[in-house]
Amino acid sequence: MSAPNDITQDSGAPTSALLASQEPQTPFEYVGAALRRIRSGEIGALPIILGLVIIGIIFQSLNQNFLTPRNLVNITIQMAGYATIAYGMVFILLLGEIDLSVGYVSAVGGVMTAILLRDSLTNPALSWMDWWNVIPIALAITTAIGFLHGTLITTFQLPSFIVTLAGLLAWNGVVLMIVGDGGTVNIQNPVVRNLASEVLPPIWSWIVIFAFVALLTVMEFATASARRKAGLRPKPVQIILAQTVIMGVVGAFLAYLFNINRALGPTAPPQQGMPVIAVIMLVFLIVLTYLAERTRFGRYIYAVGGNKEAARRAGIRVERIRVLGFMVSGFMAGVGGIVLASRLKSVATDTGGGNLLLYVIAAAVIGGTSLFGGRGKVYSAILGALVVSSVENGMGLLNVSSGVKFVVTGLVLLAAVVIDAISRRSQQRSGLR
Amino acid sequence: MSGIYNGKPLLETKSVSKRFGAVQALTTVDFDVYPGEVVALVGDNGAGKSTLIKGIAGIYGFDEGRVLFDGKEVHIHSPREAAQLGIEVVYQDLALADNLDVVANMFLGREWNQGIPTSNDAHTAPSGLRRLLRNLLPITEIDMEKRAVGTLNELAVTTLRSVRLPVASLSGGQRQSVAIAKAVLWNSRVVILDEPTAALGVAQTRQVLNLVRRLAEKQLAVVIISHNLHDIFEVADRITVLRLGHKVHTYMRSETDQQEVVHAITAGQLSTVPGMAS
Numbered sequence: 001m002s003a004p005n006d007i008t009q010d011s012g013a014p015t016s017a018l019l020a021s022q023e024p025q026t027p028f029e030y031v032g033a034a035l036r037r038i039r040s041g042e043i044g045a046l047p048i049i050l051g052l053v054i055i056g057i058i059f060q061s062l063n064q065n066f067l068t069p070r071n072l073v074n075i076t077i078q079m080a081g082y083a084t085i086a087y088g089m090v091f092i093l094l095l096g097e098i099d100l101s102v103g104y105v106s107a108v109g110g111v112m113t114a115i116l117l118r119d120s121l122t123n124p125a126l127s128w129m130d131w132w133n134v135i136p137i138a139l140a141i142t143t144a145i146g147f148l149h150g151t152l153i154t155t156f157q158l159p160s161f162i163v164t165l166a167g168l169l170a171w172n173g174v175v176l177m178i179v180g181d182g183g184t185v186n187i188q189n190p191v192v193r194n195l196a197s198e199v200l201p202p203i204w205s206w207i208v209i210f211a212f213v214a215l216l217t218v219m220e221f222a223t224a225s226a227r228r229k230a231g232l233r234p235k236p237v238q239i240i241l242a243q244t245v246i247m248g249v250v251g252a253f254l255a256y257l258f259n260i261n262r263a264l265g266p267t268a269p270p271q272q273g274m275p276v277i278a279v280i281m282l283v284f285l286i287v288l289t290y291l292a293e294r295t296r297f298g299r300y301i302y303a304v305g306g307n308k309e310a311a312r313r314a315g316i317r318v319e320r321i322r323v324l325g326f327m328v329s330g331f332m333a334g335v336g337g338i339v340l341a342s343r344l345k346s347v348a349t350d351t352g353g354g355n356l357l358l359y360v361i362a363a364a365v366i367g368g369t370s371l372f373g374g375r376g377k378v379y380s381a382i383l384g385a386l387v388v389s390s391v392e393n394g395m396g397l398l399n400v401s402s403g404v405k406f407v408v409t410g411l412v413l414l415a416a417v418v419i420d421a422i423s424r425r426s427q428q429r430s431g432l433r
Numbered sequence: 434m435s436g437i438y439n440g441k442p443l444l445e446t447k448s449v450s451k452r453f454g455a456v457q458a459l460t461t462v463d464f465d466v467y468p469g470e471v472v473a474l475v476g477d478n479g480a481g482k483s484t485l486i487k488g489i490a491g492i493y494g495f496d497e498g499r500v501l502f503d504g505k506e507v508h509i510h511s512p513r514e515a516a517q518l519g520i521e522v523v524y525q526d527l528a529l530a531d532n533l534d535v536v537a538n539m540f541l542g543r544e545w546n547q548g549i550p551t552s553n554d555a556h557t558a559p560s561g562l563r564r565l566l567r568n569l570l571p572i573t574e575i576d577m578e579k580r581a582v583g584t585l586n587e588l589a590v591t592t593l594r595s596v597r598l599p600v601a602s603l604s605g606g607q608r609q610s611v612a613i614a615k616a617v618l619w620n621s622r623v624v625i626l627d628e629p630t631a632a633l634g635v636a637q638t639r640q641v642l643n644l645v646r647r648l649a650e651k652q653l654a655v656v657i658i659s660h661n662l663h664d665i666f667e668v669a670d671r672i673t674v675l676r677l678g679h680k681v682h683t684y685m686r687s688e689t690d691q692q693e694v695v696h697a698i699t700a701g702q703l704s705t706v707p708g709m710a711s
Contacts, residue, residue: 223575230575232582294571296544299533303541306530313528314542315513374532 059394070262079389081340086363086381088332096373097160101167106337107352146330150323195342199273209251305373366416449498473669521616531601606637
């Protein structure tokens with residue numbers, strides 16, 4: 001019981017000992033420090049992994065199709081739209097802001113892509129358009145929308161809640177106007193059509209997962225050796241190896257699942273391999289994590305969310321960082337909108353509506369990103385999206401009414417927020433935060 | 434101690450005045466601080482301590498008078514320019530981001546990037562591609578951590594368990610130590626501390642006062658604002674008393690006592706109460 005308390009102790013450390021040598025070194029010390037952090041409330045991704053296990057057990061016991069390779073691929077494809085939009089939402093929440101417009105901004109991205117691709121087939125003036133230039137155009141538009149929101153918020157000192165609420169309404173209207181009376185616009189372009197459903201050849205499952213694990217491991221070892229050279233205590237080699245083994249086992253299991261033939265009958269053509277969309281999610285995970293944790297830009301996002309005044313006094317252009325945050329959100333909403341449009345292979349007047357916005361916010365928060373700014377990780381988006389879409393998918397399999405679906409999703413979100421609050425309170429008790 | 438005063442003062446104000454609307458906040462105040470000494474700035478609320486400090490730090494300019502740094506007249510228009518001269522202010526509310534760790538806080542706004550020399554570019558803003566690169570290239574955490582640990586060790590701030598702990602988990606004294614270490618990280622020459630021991634316990638106050646003395650030993654010029662005369666008599670070499678925007682007197686600590694300073698703060702040596710019709 002005394003362990004969490006001595007974090008705040010001033011005495012105890014001999015004055016001759018230098019700072020650096022007080023960091024954990026042996027694997028046992030390292031694990032001990034990690035356990036102490038967990039006990040003092042810094043629980044990280046722990047509850048969500050526990051939650052995923054519980055979700056898996058419950059739905060598998062109710063419907064044995066839940067944990068089949070076929071359905072796991074379905075969940076992967078289902079979560080992609082939520083995860084990509086939630087990546088952007090994490091940056092917004094880190095700033096201590098909220099973006100209620102992402103649902104319909106994503107719809108603007110999807111609808112622009114669909115309309116431009118459709119018109120490029122009929123309108124000779126637009127015949128130069130193809131997926132490789134239409135997608136950047138759509139993303140530029142949604143990024144510009146983020147810029148607009150951010151600029152309004154910072155210039156007139158308005159609450160982001162109100163500005164993006166106005167955006168929610170206005171962009172819904174814009175989507176209705178663009179889609180028009182037709183109601184639905186089908187996507188013909190094969191690249192965009194297949195974005196969400198295409199799978200890679202089975203060998204690529206192994207290559208992608210190996211590359212991902214190898215990248216993280218090499219980076220950990222490089223950091224450790226650089227720290228050793230600089231005279232700082234590195235992360236113990238045993239810990240890095242243990243992490244690699246765990247990641248490798250989990251990754252190999254995933255690759256194995258992706259590569260099981262999931263065709264429904266023995267005579268049907270084989271369906272196996274990793275969905276392209278999973279690779280896209282991983283790439284964004286890596287790029288955005290780098291942005292958030294390794295660059296000045298990311299550091300300033302955390303600083304502004306943690307203490308705006310401190311950031312300002314440190315010479316950080318706070319307003320510019322906030323605008324950039326909304327631009328990241330707009331960009332990722334655009335990506336998500338294209339992914340969602342690809343999944344349905346069409347856009348319609350109701351694109352971007354329904355539960356999309358709430359699922360995205362829920363994903364970021366369930367993943368462990370605080371609504372109060374300054375605390376959270378990019379990967380929380382992908383974990384939260386996995387929870388949200390697992391619950392959605394599981395209840396779809398059980399054929400429950402949408403009323404029950406909403407109630408259950410609401411309870412999952414509530415549980416996540418309660419866990420967040422409890423962990424924060426125990427951090428307060430133990431002197432953290 | 435006498436050796437300190439043979440040279441020139443590092444920072445000097447010559448009859449500076451500042452007016453806010455109808456309120457004359459400072460009236461022709463002379464103030465100076467030498468390298469290697471601690472000067473305490475005392476006075477009751479509204480005496481003009483903060484106005485003087487903020488004018489020096491570039492939050493706003495003085496209406497009249499001159500500021501000399503290293504013997505040369507300077508015009509400080511922003512905190513950025515003050516930092517470029519080597520003047521750092523540690524404000525009462527610390528200005529640390531609770532969610533960031535010690536290293537991130539000490540380098541906030543001046544992070545190092547690989548390959549882009551930013552050694553002492555306190556707050557300078559390069560333009561265009563360079564700035565874009567600087568914001569998107571990886572931060573060199575290891576070099577930063579090494580420097581932060583080095584600075585904390587130099588100042589003998591050894592009670593921290595790790596420089597990778599979020600600042601939120603530190604005690605008040607540790608937080609103040611980090612804020613002060615942050616101010617001296619950048620080869621600063623003048624450090625101004627606004628109420629550094631307010632809201633600290635006895636042991637932590639001791640810790641911070643020791644740190645303030647070490648700053649002076651490192652030949653920095655230190656200005657400390659405090660209401661606590663006990664602390665001031667422990668740490669300061671000279672004591673400048675302000676009252677209602679006027680300088681009452683500057684005392685050598687060795688030649689005065691608390692009673693005299695209290696008298697100067699409350700009644701003043703001024704023959705008349707400033708601003709009042711006689």
